[in-house]
Amino acid sequence: MAIFKCKMCGGALEINHNETVAVCEYCGTKQTLPKSNDEVISNLFNRANNLRLKCEFDKAEQVYEKILEIDNTESEAHWGIVLCKYGIEYVEDPKTYTRIPTCHRTSYDSILAD
Numbered sequence: 001m002a003i004f005k006c007k008m009c010g011g012a013l014e015i016n017h018n019e020t021v022a023v024c025e026y027c028g029t030k031q032t033l034p035k036s037n038d039e040v041i042s043n044l045f046n047r048a049n050n051l052r053l054k055c056e057f058d059k060a061e062q063v064y065e066k067i068l069e070i071d072n073t074e075s076e077a078h079w080g081i082v083l084c085k086y087g088i089e090y091v092e093d094p095k096t097y098t099r100i101p102t103c104h105r106t107s108y109d110s111i112l113a114d
Helices: 039-053 057-070 075-085
Strands: 003-005 012-014 021-023 030-032 088-092 099-103
Touching: 003 039, 039 057, 039 075, 057 075, 075 088
Parallel strands: none
Antiparallel strands: 003 012, 021 030, 088 099
16 A cells, blocks of 8 residues: 655545545545555655645755656656646645645746646
8 A cells, every 4th residue: 555645734645556536634635646656656756745845846846857757647746846836835724724725936927838
């Protein structure tokens, strides 16, 4: 069983071999999962996600790029790069306790052009 970290809060997501979507037991977020079961790629995803959660977007983007060097079809790595490019952090709203995407970097380019 692979263990990935939640993209929103960093909590451990325990998943089975064939699952492509998981719900975080800590923040309740439903999210897609990387398709690879390779332990090296799983560890790289967790490292990149941890860096992104600490707002170290440039370092996280480098790790996502390493994942794409191994498997260029990994859509979660491409999405991670987009999150890093725009500096997206999911901040908890103190009133509703939901996670709100917050942009730390701005760009005049459309996200759809990426």
